Amino acid sequence: MVENVIHELTAEEAELYDRQIRLWGLENQKKLRNSKILIAGLNGLGAEIAKNIILAGLKSVTFLDSAKVSKLDFASQFFIPTTEEGKNRAEACLLRAQALNPMVELTADTGDLKDKDEEFFKKFNVVVITEASIAEQTRIDNICREHNIKFFAADMWGMFGFSFADLQEHEFAEDIIKHKVISKPHEKVKTEPVTHTTKRSLKFPSLESTLSFDFKSQYFTKRMKKTGPAYIVMKILQKFREDENRDPLPAHRDEDIKKLLAIRDSMSDANLIPDIYFEHVFGQISPSSAILGGSVAQEVIKTVSQKDAPHYNYFFFDPQTACGFIERIDTAY
Amino acid sequence: MAAEIEGFFKNDLRDKIASSKLLVVGAGGIGCEILKNLVMSGFKDIEIIDLDTIDVSNLNRQFLFHKEHVGKAKAVVARETALKFNPNVEIKAYHDSIFSTDYGVSFFQRFTMVLNALDNRAARNHVNRMCLNAKIPLIESGTAGYNGQVELIERGVSQCYECMPKAAQKVFPGCTIRNTPSEPIHCIVWAKHLFNQLFGEDNADEDVSPDTADPEASGDAGKEALDSESNEKGNVERTSTKQWAKNCDFMPEKLFNKFFNDDINYLLSMSNLWKTRTPPKPMKFGEHDEIIAEMSDVASSAGVVRDQKVWTIAECQQVFAESVNNLKEQVLKLNEDDNLVWDKDDKDAMDFVTSCANIRSTVFAIPRKSRFDIKSMAGNIIPAIASTNAITAGFVVLHAFKVLEKKFDQCQSVYVRAQPNARNQIFVPEKFITPPNPNCYVCAAKPELILKIDTEKITVKELRDDILIKEMHMVNPDVMLDGKGIIIISSDDDETECNEAKLLKEMHIVDGCILKVDDFFQNYELTITIIHKTAERDDPKFEIVADKDVLKTAESVEEVKKQKKEESTSQPQPGPSNGASSSSNGTKAYESDEDDLIIVEPQSLVAEKRKHSAGGEDESPGCKRIRIEQEPTASSSKGSTAMCSIDDDEDLICIDDD
Numbered sequence: 009m010v011e012n013v014i015h016e017l018t019a020e021e022a023e024l025y026d027r028q029i030r031l032w033g034l035e036n037q038k039k040l041r042n043s044k045i046l047i048a049g050l051n052g053l054g055a056e057i058a059k060n061i062i063l064a065g066l067k068s069v070t071f072l073d074s075a076k077v078s079k080l081d082f083a084s085q086f087f088i089p090t091t092e093e094g095k096n097r098a099e100a101c102l103l104r105a106q107a108l109n110p111m112v113e114l115t116a117d118t119g120d121l122k123d124k125d126e127e128f129f130k131k132f133n134v135v136v137i138t139e140a141s142i143a144e145q146t147r148i149d150n151i152c153r154e155h156n157i158k159f160f161a162a163d164m165w166g167m168f169g170f171s172f173a174d175l176q177e178h179e180f181a182e183d184i185i186k187h188k189v190i191s192k193p194h195e196k197v198k199t200e201p202v203t204h205t206t207k208r209s210l211k212f213p214s215l216e217s218t219l220s221f222d223f224k225s226q227y228f229t230k231r232m233k234k235t236g237p238a239y240i241v242m243k244i245l246q247k248f249r250e251d252e253n254r255d256p257l258p259a260h261r262d263e264d265i266k267k268l269l270a271i272r273d274s275m276s277d278a279n280l281i282p283d284i285y286f287e288h289v290f291g292q293i294s295p296s297s298a299i300l301g302g303s304v305a306q307e308v309i310k311t312v313s314q315k316d317a318p319h320y321n322y323f324f325f326d327p328q329t330a331c332g333f334i335e336r337i338d339t340a341y
Numbered sequence: 342m343a344a345e346i347e348g349f350f351k352n353d354l355r356d357k358i359a360s361s362k363l364l365v366v367g368a369g370g371i372g373c374e375i376l377k378n379l380v381m382s383g384f385k386d387i388e389i390i391d392l393d394t395i396d397v398s399n400l401n402r403q404f405l406f407h408k409e410h411v412g413k414a415k416a417v418v419a420r421e422t423a424l425k426f427n428p429n430v431e432i433k434a435y436h437d438s439i440f441s442t443d444y445g446v447s448f449f450q451r452f453t454m455v456l457n458a459l460d461n462r463a464a465r466n467h468v469n470r471m472c473l474n475a476k477i478p479l480i481e482s483g484t485a486g487y488n489g490q491v492e493l494i495e496r497g498v499s500q501c502y503e504c505m506p507k508a509a510q511k512v513f514p515g516c517t518i519r520n521t522p523s524e525p526i527h528c529i530v531w532a533k534h535l536f537n538q539l540f541g542e543d544n545a546d547e548d549v550s551p552d553t554a555d556p557e558a559s560g561d562a563g564k565e566a567l568d569s570e571s572n573e574k575g576n577v578e579r580t581s582t583k584q585w586a587k588n589c590d591f592m593p594e595k596l597f598n599k600f601f602n603d604d605i606n607y608l609l610s611m612s613n614l615w616k617t618r619t620p621p622k623p624m625k626f627g628e629h630d631e632i633i634a635e636m637s638d639v640a641s642s643a644g645v646v647r648d649q650k651v652w653t654i655a656e657c658q659q660v661f662a663e664s665v666n667n668l669k670e671q672v673l674k675l676n677e678d679d680n681l682v683w684d685k686d687d688k689d690a691m692d693f694v695t696s697c698a699n700i701r702s703t704v705f706a707i708p709r710k711s712r713f714d715i716k717s718m719a720g721n722i723i724p725a726i727a728s729t730n731a732i733t734a735g736f737v738v739l740h741a742f743k744v745l746e747k748k749f750d751q752c753q754s755v756y757v758r759a760q761p762n763a764r765n766q767i768f769v770p771e772k773f774i775t776p777p778n779p780n781c782y783v784c785a786a787k788p789e790l791i792l793k794i795d796t797e798k799i800t801v802k803e804l805r806d807d808i809l810i811k812e813m814h815m816v817n818p819d820v821m822l823d824g825k826g827i828i829i830i831s832s833d834d835d836e837t838e839c840n841e842a843k844l845l846k847e848m849h850i851v852d853g854c855i856l857k858v859d860d861f862f863q864n865y866e867l868t869i870t871i872i873h874k875t876a877e878r879d880d881p882k883f884e885i886v887a888d889k890d891v892l893k894t895a896e897s898v899e900e901v902k903k904q905k906k907e908e909s910t911s912q913p914q915p916g917p918s919n920g921a922s923s924s925s926n927g928t929k930a931y932e933s934d935e936d937d938l939i940i941v942e943p944q945s946l947v948a949e950k951r952k953h954s955a956g957g958e959d960e961s962p963g964c965k966r967i968r969i970e971q972e973p974t975a976s977s978s979k980g981s982t983a984m985c986s987i988d989d990d991e992d993l994i995c996i997d998d999d
Contacts, residue, residue, distance in 0.1 A: 027725045028726045031724035059727065063400075063727040090428065108407070235765075260348075261348040291343060293343055298731045298738075302731035327739065330739065331766055331768060331769065335765070
């Protein structure tokens with residue numbers, strides 16, 4: 009798949025990455041520098057993910073997008089100058105993205121995601137897909153499973169968003185902190201944290217297998233009373249995308265809200281998902297893109313460095329509650 | 342520019358975004374991210390202030406800055422880059438300190454809201470007071486590593502930044518640093534003090550020589566040592582280490598033998614200290630068991646390997662000699678009265694501290710550390726990454742939307758976590774807004790506090806500089822003795838200069854007196870009740886008690902503390918657990934500009950503790966107390982008591998951003 013040569017960091021890299029090396033260590037920084045990432049879909053969310061991983065210092069990042077820059081992108085796509093309306097979105101990102109870190113190789117691919125085959129995806133360690141149909145996401149995840157490429161799908165509608173991870177068989181190191189008593193018997197008990205690193209592994213279900221998950225089951229309905237209805241909100245927005253072949257548009261605000269409410273009523277109990285959930289699902293709002301994009305980028309970094317437990321397997325950001333939480337969606341569960 | 346296009350937001354929010362005026366304080370990791378979110382969301386009128394300039398180590402997260410901007414003003418470059426994102430915004434940049442008197446209450450009143458993106462407690466306290474007095478909502482935030490936090494500060498609605506005591510900076514007793522170090526950090530603090538004694542500004546609190554007045558050493562041996570000291574060397578040398586070093590032309594060998602051989606022999610003569618401890622082993626320059634040839638790579642190579650490996654004794658000695666020679670050159674270039682200032686990013690200063698700390702560690706049988714690790718501790722470096730700052734700043738601006746809509750009830754504090762809590766949450770909103778502390782010495786209607794102080798030892802100048810300004814973050818206080826109408830301190834310097842050197846007692850400030858303190862600039866009035874207490878050696882010289890009701894309990898704590906002290910003198914004593922308390926004596930471990938905001942999130946503790954107890958063997962002693970927190974934290978006061986009772990550092994989430 010991808011060669012795994014680990015070079016020592018240069019003094020220049022050590023200086024630039026000092027504050028993060030102090031967090032995740034020198035070895036993980038070296039692993040980052042050997043990884044190749046694909047980001048498909050360069051709206052605000054794609055830009056936020058790209059920004060954080062480029063700053064972290066990977067080997068290469070490829071932007072894949074056949075769409076043209078539209079006014080709507082300017083709500084959160086800070087890589088694209090406002091003068092670039094109508095240009096290809098992937099290409100329009102390059103200049104500002106490169107300025108963040110000249111040491112990362114950046115490429116823009118203006119092709120269509122649909123036309124990309126197995127050979128294309130094999131060039132990457134991690135693939136992040138945004139703004140794609142469920143069918144496309146499933147196709148790509150299945151290719152990634154064949155070749156042990158780590159797969160992420162993520163989407164942002166207005167202020168609401170989710171991410172999904174299929175890391176297949178994923179091994180990682182985890183630090184377990186225990187408290188060791190260091191005081192003498194007659195003294196007040198005083199402890200000091202002792203860190204042990206252990207190896208763990210997780211096996212992720214495919215995206216396809218999670219699609220048949222029964223969210224109407226009694227068990228999940230009960231669970232949603234605690235976590236909120238984010239999972240179904242995602243399902244409604246995905247259904248809208250399938251039905252309309254687009255996402256809700258600010259220009260069609262009132263009309264699209266009606267359509268979304270109709271989908272909600274057909275899929276679920278209206279009491280479970282208040283109307284207010286559909287007030288902020290238009291375009292991509294910058295602060296929310298930053299929140300979800302920060303989370304996805306951190307998961308990509310975790311995956312590549314094989315450090316700490318990844319989010320298994322869905323993650324939701326619910327702007328109504330300001331809560332970001334992991335939801336395990338697994339038919340075998 | 343979401344608000345420029347109809348349909349992104351509901352119309353009322355859209356209008357409010359377009360018509361509001363915001364101040365961002367700080368253009369660092371969080372500040373850059375906030376500014377990006379604001380201009381992309383469609384805010385039209387923004388001002389940003391930051392004192393700092395851009396450093397290479399900022400570039401991994403402060404993404405508005407690039408390599409070519411290193412050395413330039415953060416606020417100015419942040420403005421330039423953000424304007425490229427959205428040219429239709431008015432951004433005013435100030436390369437200035439927020440403490441400057443140009444930014445008074447009327448400056449703050451021009452804004453709809455203030456967003457803090459700061460890295461130190463002093464500035465956070467200051468902006469907190471300015472916003473409370475200007476009656477402007479403030480959104481406070483901070484990050485450290487994977488952790489972050491956002492909270493709303495709105496007078497009468499939520500806690501202000503100073504409602505709850507923050508954990509005091511860790512302070513080590515002087516005798517631990519000077520006589521009986523037992524951990525690497527003790528030797529690192531000592532090495533920084535040694536730097537200042539030799540090349541920096543003299544500070545009486547930073548003496549590095551053996552401490553003959555150590556109460557533990559008292560007894561014949563100590564006296565003998567003292568006698569022999571004055572007999573052999575006399576007292577003159579002791580008065581100025583720097584002068585002595587100059588007299589011997591900063592010869593590395595002489596310096597080395599004094600600090601690591603002669604002084605250690607002297608410590609050994611204080612035999613009481615070594616009854617239960619492993620005695621130190623003096624070391625002379627050039628004495629080591631290692632083969633010289635091995636050290637060449639540290640001497641010549643720079644960068645990663647040199648930083649990461651733990652140096653041998655031979656290497657430490659070599660680096661010591663080189664860094665002393667280089668620092669001597671630096672000093673010679675200065676004017677007569679000028680001094681070097683220790684800086685973690687100065688190669689020689691950092692080499693000096695690394696080698697000295699490691700040599701002293703070896704003398705005291707403490708493990709040595711790499712230059713990389715020592716830099717973290719000596720420079721109090723808080724790790725920082727792009728993603729945590731992006732997430733945290735995202736929450737700041739979402740909170741700003743809610744404040745514009747006056748939905749204060751939805752502005753609960755949000756915590757960003759490294760690992761999920763028991764409910765699988767990574768971004769955790771609090772259930773309720775924590776109401777203000779009615780006894781807060783800042784945001785209460787009539788702020789007051791109790792100051793326990795040794796009125797026979799503290800001067801008026803110390804009251805002003807060390808307590809009111811340094812500890813309580815006032816800018817330019819006036820102090821009046823209540824009832825008598827005597828002005829003790831005037832913000833107009835000349836008026837009361839003659840009082841400065843006087844002891845409080847001489848100014849008739851004694852037990853039971855009431856002081857009226859007024860900081861005109863912060864628009865902050867405070868009533869202080871003085872309680873006299875006699876401070877023993879190494880006791881804090883003063884203690885601030887925020888909550889009057891606490892006084893009784895505080896006194897009983899005092900009793901317990903005294904008993905404890907007899908049992909163990911090695912541990913710094915915490916203040917009363919409820920109510921603000923701080924001490925200012927002894928030696929500060931961390932004294933860098935990268936200050937800390939320390940926050941404890943009850944839920945995170947629950948999750949952590951569960952994990953530990955599931956792990957079995959070593960259960961933290963804090964466990965029981967924290968378990969209580971598993972009950973919903975309905976009342977804030979309960980939450981805060983638990984916060985203060987936790988004593989292992991690991992449970993404190995240190996939030997920051999530089």
